[in-house]
Amino acid sequence: MQNQSLSLDRFSVGAGAARNALTESAAVRWLLTGLALAFLALILVIPLVAVFTQALDKGLDAYWAAITEPDAMSAIRLTLLTAAISVPLNLVFGVAAAWAIAKSKFRGKSLLITLIDLPFSVSPVISGLIYVLIFGLQGWFGPWLAEHDIKIIFAIPGLVLATIFVTFPFVARELIPLMQAQGTEEEEAALVLGASGWQTFFRVTLPNVIWGILYGVILCNARAMGEFGAVSVVSGHIRGLTNTMPLHVEILYNEYNFAAAFAVASLLALLALFTLAAKTLLGKKVRQEAQTTTK
């Protein structure tokens, strides 16, 4: 008995020493944490506070007027519309691509993965320009489109196309590693038990990644609503018609209408805060999803 307690003592001393060996002294810890926090305050918190103080600089009435002004309302509507079209499309595409990449073997798989990443590596301005070059008046299909009176560039279809291109990787990128980690055994089990391809997809594959999908959609939506560069190129900045919220902020700012610019910007900032919160909550769920393998 005595022996046991002795060895236990030694063990706990050993564990304590090990803990100390992996931890810096208190001063160093405070310094590092303090540095990180100061940096965060400087580049994140102060600007965020500035957005809201500037927005409310002239009072709540002015804030409300800036947001409900017809051009601002139209910009908000257009932003919501663009996101409402491009996010579902990218959701379907992302799930399909991730499923193909993670669950099956085919030629050209690595090429597909590279292509999915393309929008991340291309400057958004170039992304917009691509569509101008293809669908613009001087572009490949421009004359034909003009003949048939179809407007893509400087119109809503152009905005949607550019947004889809830019937000294209989010859902797929989120799902591919998750699905790969989960493997294909459950799908095989479903097939052996007599499930059809669709049944396997909807009853086994999809429920296993549902939080991952939501996570991807949140990120995709945030980018779709906040995108500036690509949209700016194809929009043509027609007030009340092809101005999304970020573009509207720019116009107001250039007109020295700071309070209004920051009012609209504060809406985008709120979206960012909401996204951040949702992301944190969902991130936990996604990690659980990846970990609760039945192994």
Next chain:
Amino acid sequence: MSIEVQKITKKFGTYTALDQVDLTFPSGELVALLGPSGSGKTTLLRIIAGLETPDTGRVLFAGEEATNRHVRERQVGFVFQHYALFRHMTVFENIAFGLTVRPRGERPTKARIRDRVMKLLGLIQLDNLADRYPAQLSGGQRQRVALARALATEPKVLLLDEPFGSLDAKVRQELRRWLRRMHNEIHVTSVFVTHDQEEALELADRVVVMNQAKVEQVGTPEEVYENPVNPFVFNFLGNVNLFHCRDQVAGEFWTNSAAAISASAGEKVGTVGYARPFDIQISRTADTNEDIAAIVLFIQGAGALPRIEMRRPDNGQIVQAELPRDRFRQLGLRIGERVFIRPTNVRVFEPNYRI
């Protein structure tokens, strides 16, 4: 339902997993596919299930061509090595899955499905865990749920991939016995893959020993253990000692064959003799001049048969022996001691076939 595979070949790139394999699994038997990893046994199981397509060859179910039949039409039950339970479904939903995905016309009523699942839960003794999720179960419980799920659709064939591979020894023993009992009750043709010879010998009606994409031997556990056809099978089914023999005598089973064993090193040898550790006798004195001298290296006294490891000073070879308990106690061996060994049963195979 009987299963037959004919001339099955399967390659993954340049790697040959199966090479012209012919096998028959008689109806109602429990067959073990036994072999080291990479011997192609799991690939064969997956080909029978329809999860893998063979490059050449045919699969017959009850004499009917099934090579191109889709996996969901084969009516096989498959138990995966890591169980592959549906992680977002409860135990109940997991077991019911095979019944609920049937087309509307063939699907049993909800009450029927419930009855069937509850019956299976009783069979696997997990009645009270129907609402648990797989993550909340122990390994042994998951394995039993996987079995119940596979049995729910009343498959014609039950295929198990390393069914007890990731369980600890105690649970493994228990589940083995349980599987044996269950097979005696429902008598569905069953094939299980294992690399554990003990498991194969204990559980199976018939053992298929595989190595490097080929079948080495097929037979009852007694047949493959008592009459292995080559050194690989002999070695794979248990520990073995090698002796280089003077005489070229092949294919005979020698008893008291010490006369054929060369005690000297460096001599030109032709044939290799194989002896199990429990067929080695140890004594303090040389009874005949054919006895081989050895130095005791290591003694493992625990267990049913104490194990003694020795080295022959003449050629440096390690010899393992297992002694009955009372003989071990009577001898009272010590490490470093010089003893004499005599193999009592030596098996000799074709000279060109070595381990």
